[in-house]
Amino acid sequence: MHLHHHHELPEGNPHGPGSSPSPRHRALRIGLGGPVGTGKTATVAALCRALRDELSIAVVTNDIYTREDAEFLLREAVLPPERIRAVETGACPHTAIRDDISANLEAVEDLEDQLGALDLILIESGGDNLTATFSKGLVDAQIFVIDVAGGDDIPRKGGPGVTASDLLVINKTDLAPHVGADLGTMARDAKAQRGDLPVAFTTLKAEDGVRPVSDWLRRRLTAWTSATA
Numbered sequence: 001m002h003l004h005h006h007h008e009l010p011e012g013n014p015h016g017p018g019s020s021p022s023p024r025h026r027a028l029r030i031g032l033g034g035p036v037g038t039g040k041t042a043t044v045a046a047l048c049r050a051l052r053d054e055l056s057i058a059v060v061t062n063d064i065y066t067r068e069d070a071e072f073l074l075r076e077a078v079l080p081p082e083r084i085r086a087v088e089t090g091a092c093p094h095t096a097i098r099d100d101i102s103a104n105l106e107a108v109e110d111l112e113d114q115l116g117a118l119d120l121i122l123i124e125s126g127g128d129n130l131t132a133t134f135s136k137g138l139v140d141a142q143i144f145v146i147d148v149a150g151g152d153d154i155p156r157k158g159g160p161g162v163t164a165s166d167l168l169v170i171n172k173t174d175l176a177p178h179v180g181a182d183l184g185t186m187a188r189d190a191k192a193q194r195g196d197l198p199v200a201f202t203t204l205k206a207e208d209g210v211r212p213v214s215d216w217l218r219r220r221l222t223a224w225t226s227a228t229a
Helices: 040-051 068-076 093-099 102-115 160-164 173-179 183-194 211-228
Strands: 028-033 057-063 084-088 120-124 141-147 167-171 199-201
Touching (some): 040 057, 040 068, 040 120, 040 167, 040 211, 057 093, 057 102, 068 084, 084 102, 093 102, 141 160, 160 183, 167 183, 183 199
Parallel strands (some): 057 084, 141 167
């Protein structure tokens, strides 16, 4: 398991383990947002399990008054404890990911200082509504998670999370027959709202159910690495 590897750096580069990497070599930062209960933390956990053997990963979670999401990840042992940071926002979740991102940036920088070179940092927002977006000063790309239990009209309702996120995840597809949700309708409405932007359908209870998202992340990381090489 390559949880503590450090990338080889060009000769003369001062940013070894324990140093803050330059923007050229820093980790890809991915934000995950979405309404309460859609499965954001479960998606983060599944991604960590799927990618931790091949990538150096860290996670920042956001909760308003607790550290519940971070504690869930710690209980599940998806990463060593030093790779998980909790931010208590004390306000609406979108404030800490869009308006005043200082607490999240501090958490990211602390992880980079402590762990050295990382491949990927996942930043999970607290549960918010369809308008939640991440500041471009905090993340390089964002994933927005909805679920079929919220109704198959959610993609049609739009909002920045649905229409403009780099990846829209429609989770809990296994529940569709039980809640009367039509996955075909959701796919068509998402396409109408998003154009060519990708949509992934997931059911995290299935083996490798997060694969559409982990595969997208691998492609995103390959593009990021090529662009910053």
